[in-house]
C-alpha cells in the first residue's frame with residue numbers, strides 16, 4: 094500500500110517534470126521579482142516543513158513513549174505560564190524573521206517609478222483593452238477565434254486539436270525585453286484581475302480605481318495568463334497573452350501598428 098502510494102507520488106512528480114504545462118509548484122517566472130517571489134514562497138514552504146516535522150515529531154514521540162500500555166501516568170498540572178509564553182514567542186519570532194525579506198520584495202513590487210513603457214489596461218466583460226501611453230497605440234485583446242469556435246455547444250470541434258485552447262488571444266500585449274513596463278489597471282464594468290504567473294503579477298482591475306504594478310522581463314517569449322476574478326458568465330474566456338520581444342522587434346511592431354492606425358484614420 095505504502096509502496097503503491099509512493100510510486101503514485103513519484104509518477105506524479107515525474108509527470109509534472111515531463112509536462113511543463115502541468116506543474117505542482119508555482120513557476121519561477123522570467124523577471125527578477127518573480128524569482129524573488131518564488132524564493133520567498135519556497136522559504137516559507139521549508140519553514141512550514143521544518144515546523145511540521147518538529148511539531149508532529151514531538152507529538153508522535155510523546156504518544157509513543159507515554160502510552161498507557163507502558164503504565165504512563167497522566168500529568169496533573171492544568172496550566173503552565175512558561176509553556177504559553179514559549180509557544181507564543183517562538184511563532185512571533187518566526188513570523189518576524191519571515192517578514193523582513195517579504196517586506197523588502199513588496200517594497201520593490203510597489204516601486205513603479207521611472208518606467209520605460211506605460212500601458213493602461215482596462216478590463217471589460219469579457220476582454221482586455223491595452224493602451225500604450227506614449228506610443229499612441231491601443232487595441233482590444235479578446236479570446237482567439239479558434240477557441241471561440243471550439244467552445245460553442247455542439248461546435249463539432251475537438252478542443253484537444255486547438256492550440257492553447259482558451260489561453261490565446263487575437264492581439265497580444267507586446268513589450269520589449271529588459272524594459273521596465275508600468276501597468277495601470279482599471280475596469281469598465283465589474284472587478285477583474287490581470288494575472289500572468291510567469292511575471293508574478295496578479296492585480297485587480299477595479300472600476301473607478303487605477304491600480305499600478307510593473308515588470309521587467311528578462312527573457313523573450315510568450316507568457317499566458319487569465320482573468321483571476323469571477324467577473325460574470327464569460328470569466329473563463331478572457332485570457333491574457335504577453336509577448337516579450339527584442340527591443341528592435343518591439344520598435345518594428347510599434348511602427349507597423351502606427352501605420353495601421355494611420356490607414357484606419359485616413360479611411361474614415
Ligand SMILES: [Cu+2]
Nearest residue numbers: 285286320324
Ligand atoms: Cu474578468
